[in-house]
Amino acid sequence: MNEPEQGPGVMQVYGSRISYYTGKLETYLRYRAIPYQLKPTVGNEKTLLAGAGVVQMPVVQLADGRWMTDSTPMIAWLDAAQPAPGIFPADPLLNFAALLIEDYADEWLWRSAMHYRWTYRTDRQYAAETLYNELIRGTLPIPRLLALNRLKARQRGGFVRGDGVNRRSRPHADLTYLNALDRLQAIFEIRPFLLGTTPTIADFGMMGPMLRHFGQDPTPAEIMRNRAPAVYEWVARMWTVKPADGGPGLITAIDPCLASLLTETCETNLAQHRQNAEAFGRGERRFDLAVQGVDYDKVPVSRYRVWCLEQLRLAWAALAPDIQTALQARLTAPAAAILWDTAPIKPSGYDTSRTAPFNKAINVFGKGVPPG
Numbered sequence: 001m002n003e004p005e006q007g008p009g010v011m012q013v014y015g016s017r018i019s020y021y022t023g024k025l026e027t028y029l030r031y032r033a034i035p036y037q038l039k040p041t042v043g044n045e046k047t048l049l050a051g052a053g054v055v056q057m058p059v060v061q062l063a064d065g066r067w068m069t070d071s072t073p074m075i076a077w078l079d080a081a082q083p084a085p086g087i088f089p090a091d092p093l094l095n096f097a098a099l100l101i102e103d104y105a106d107e108w109l110w111r112s113a114m115h116y117r118w119t120y121r122t123d124r125q126y127a128a129e130t131l132y133n134e135l136i137r138g139t140l141p142i143p144r145l146l147a148l149n150r151l152k153a154r155q156r157g158g159f160v161r162g163d164g165v166n167r168r169s170r171p172h173a174d175l176t177y178l179n180a181l182d183r184l185q186a187i188f189e190i191r192p193f194l195l196g197t198t199p200t201i202a203d204f205g206m207m208g209p210m211l212r213h214f215g216q217d218p219t220p221a222e223i224m225r226n227r228a229p230a231v232y233e234w235v236a237r238m239w240t241v242k243p244a245d246g247g248p249g250l251i252t253a254i255d256p257c258l259a260s261l262l263t264e265t266c267e268t269n270l271a272q273h274r275q276n277a278e279a280f281g282r283g284e285r286r287f288d289l290a291v292q293g294v295d296y297d298k299v300p301v302s303r304y305r306v307w308c309l310e311q312l313r314l315a316w317a318a319l320a321p322d323i324q325t326a327l328q329a330r331l332t333a334p335a336a337a338i339l340w341d342t343a344p345i346k347p348s349g350y351d352t353s354r355t356a357p358f359n360k361a362i363n364v365f366g367k368g369v370p371p372g
């Protein structure tokens with residue numbers, strides 16, 4: 001497998017080699033053989049803020065100078081310029097299922113991935129050393145050990161404790177990964193990609209958590225190898241796959257193993273979306289989140305996630321009535337009703353000009369990391 005070409009005149013991807021969404025975007029760029037150069041966010045914060053409105057990973061500067069951010073609209077925009085077949089299924093029912101899975105990977109599995117990385121001692125040490133060596137070394141006037149400890153405290157305090165993972169919710173944060181693994185394993189035992197013999201946006205989305213976190217951090221990677229070897233194999237397959245000649249080769253209906261993954265998606269991610277949107281509507285900064293009977297205390301309200309829900313609801317509203325009916329028969333978890341509930345949600349007010357990924361972006365949480 002050739003490394004993507006690097007050098008001036010190619011797309012600049014500001015990120016990190018252990019970053020969730022950078023891994024998702026890189027998987028797509030490699031698939032399409034789009035050359036890019038990886039650059040650090042640290043030391044470039046002012047440039048990123050001026051260009052993209054935000055410091056997060058990844059932020060992209062195109063060769064023509066334009067800035068873009070947010071892996072979801074970036075991949076959609078990039079794919080629209082590629083030869084058919086695209087990675088978005090032509091079948092509207094399958095396409096909607098793929099969007100639901102991408103959003104679950106982006107917005108739900110994130111908490112569990114951060115928990116595995118920053119709660120487990122070995123993983124925490126590995127991640128802190130990697131980030132330090134890649135991004136921080138030489139940028140701070142403090143000793144290495146102090147910088148590592150500060151980084152660990154920031155990440156654990158913000159992304160784990162600050163995101164509702166405590167003694168009571170921790171078993172569920174562990175379980176949510178195992179639930180995803182088991183459902184993916186069942187799918188990859190019968191086909192190479194989530195929806196068939198070629199990858200779709202559902203696979204690229206799932207590479208966010210699975211490539212640079214669960215498949216790479218010591219504790220979840222060992223679990224993946226032992227418990228779900230077909231998922232481990234799929235991660236490598238996604239990292240090397242290229243567009244196939246001929247048609248997209250997708251399934252024609254939602255089968256039981258895909259339905260099981262969709263149920264998990266609704267029970268977790270859509271339940272979180274509803275409660276987050278309600279808390280946003282009440283003007284709160286934090287809310288107590290209840291998912292699958294477990295409470296995550298005082299999680300931060302995310303305006304960005306209200307926008308994600310708006311995007312899903314718009315995609316739902318654009319479906320023909322017969323497709324909606326067919327999907328409703330498959331999306332049986334009560335939380336799925338947020339997709340078709342006609343009660344308005346308070347608008348996020350984000351990207352109202354609908355220019356994403358070229359808009360001035362916002363972080364998922366406030367200034368990037370939830371306060372611990």
Ligand SMILES: N[C@@H](CCC(=O)N[C@@H](CS)C(=O)NCC(=O)O)C(=O)O
Nearest residue numbers: 019020021056057058070071072368
């Ligand atoms: N919705 C964005 C999320 C990007 C994001 O939150 N990236 C993380 C790292 S993978 C980040 O930069 N968080 C802020 C921080 O770590 O300070 C996307 O899909 O690109």
